[in-house]
Amino acid sequence: MAGPILPALNATIRHCRRASIPVLFTRHCDADPSDYPMLAEWWGRESAILDGTAESELMPGLDRGDGDPVVRKHTYSAFRGTGLEERLAGMGVREVIVTGVMTNLCCETAAREAFVRGFRVFFSTDATATSSEDLHEATLKNMAYGFAYLVDCESLEKGLVG
16 A cells, blocks of 8 residues: 555655755664564464564655655554653654654554644655545545645645745
């Protein structure tokens, strides 16, 4: 599901780099399905994203720079037990742009948690994707209602250049 948004992901990364905005990636990886038992209960132990498998790696073609940090996580949350909040605070970051997959699970959780931690959140409409358009649109509506400013690559570029 991430393949179709790869151009928008890379465009977002380029816009951020041009504006000297740090780029961080998150990577879901489990050492074992028991790392976070609720995911295994919900999706089944066989659906675990095991560390060292292709599913746990950042997708090929993603414009990752040598110095771009990768935050490892083992649940939908980019913040739970990852040190992300402290890392962002240490960098002086007060705003985040959320991109990636899945719109309604990992991306929405990251955006909500960033918001409740006091970050201004921008949520990409064209550099996020999930398993269905209905789920994608539902998350965008939720985000716009009380958690995040919706952006696409074009508006982001204009906002960062202007």
